[in-house]
Amino acid sequence: MMNDEFWQAILACDASYDGSFFYGVRTTGVYCRPSCKSKNPKRENARIFATANEAAASGFRPCKRCRPDAVKWPDEEVTAGVKRIIERRYHEPLTLSSLALELHISPYHLHRVFKRMAGRTPNDYLRDTRMDAAQKLLEGTDSSMAEIALKVGMPNAAHFSTVFQKHFGIAPSAFRNRMRYLS
Ligand SMILES: [Zn+2]
Structure with a gap:
């Protein structure tokens, strides 16, 4: 499921969405924070997760660049x-x-x-x-x-x-x- 708001946040590398969702890229098997500066995926290959744990549980690896698995402080x-x-x-x-x-x-x-x-x-x-x-x-x-x-x-x-x-x-x-x- 990919709504327009999330998709725009990914395209814009919008850091204000960091923590609100994560996205995995089917073709690479990697998941990222919205703010990640790595190359934008094709929309059909992107998958949204509410938490880093969900992404990991679905078999995605954390991106080395944006470190979505790093502890997020409350x-x-x-x-x-x-x-x-x-x-x-x-x-x-x-x-x-x-x-x-x-x-x-x-x-x-x-x-x-x-x-x-x-x-x-x-x-x-x-x-x-x-x-x-x-x-x-x-x-x-x-x-x-x-x-x-x-x-x-x-x-x-x-x-x-x-x-x-x-x-x-x-x-x-x-x-x-x-x-x-x-x-
Ligand atoms: Zn990333």
Whole structure:
């Protein structure tokens, strides 16, 4: 059974369908993820499976290129993995691509899953984490703006200041003064 939606996903190597189905190719005996970049099969030779296990049980071998048999993380684990990396290493130059690489999933899939599960994008989460850390450092240390910017992974102090102002509605130096004044 091959519906048009799945067939279009195969032709487009659409990674957003990864995990929703697998396809086997009768002529080669290999099965793939929708995103696989290998040559497109003839439609009549393609067969859809709901899971990798079903494909394997029907005698298909996993493709060496797209590794459809590799463990697919549940959404909760992807989300927890992203949070764990960001919370421990927000001072590093993390990006969507570097997170995705580390978690062995596509950036697109990571972004989509995280946003659905966490209610914000990985970039938002990274920024929020950095801003919380910056707030604590401004309150609790005498570090300079440049040092704090660096400590929260934003080596460009002017950029840090702009993001902070936008996030809290107050410049970092004014925030520190206010904290000092209040205590
Ligand atoms: Zn493949």
